[in-house]
Amino acid sequence: MNLVEITRALTTLRxxxxxxxxxxxxxxxxxxxxAPLDFLSALVNDELTRRSxxxxxRRLKQGAFRDAGKTLDGFDFDFNMLMVTRKRGFLVMDGEKFESSAARGSAGCRRKVEERSASRWSPGLRAS
Incomplete structure (x- = not known):
């Protein structure tokens, strides 16, 4: 077999x-x-890359996204952060870290949640 026949056979085999x-x-x-195994491995890797x-x-085309070419690389996450925290009310700025205010809760609420989870993992410890 020459290269043209091999290419045609590979295309027929999809x-x-x-x-x-x-x-x-x-x-x-x-x-x-x-080595032959390395050569075959490279060919199979090429096929896997093409399929993925x-x-x-295909998924991007089926999704029909409005801005399919855009990525998060160019997005400005720091733009108008005060508006985000006021509008949604669930982001709390704590230094450089953002945390959910629902998870943060009040000190008493947090303590009870921690006690409840501790009692789940250690049967001898009970929350009062």
Missing amino acids: LSGIAQAVEGRILQAQAEKL DGFIQ
Whole structure:
């Protein structure tokens, strides 16, 4: 079999990730004198990468997101933080850390929650 026939056979077997990378991987294997197992491993890894990328692209397309190209890298998390805390009322700024005010609660409430969870884990200890 020559390279064209191998590519056609891989495409027929629905292994297009391997079909796209086989020529480059053959050259790499010859240049680096890769063992057959390493060569096969690289080809399988190429196919897995192509499939996972295709899966993510399909999900993004099906999701029909308004701003599909945007990422969180460019988002300004510090923008108007006071408005966020006032509007939602559940974020409490404690230095650099944000914490839920529901989890924070009052001191008495927190103590009872801690006692309750302690009694769950150690049967000899009971909350009063």
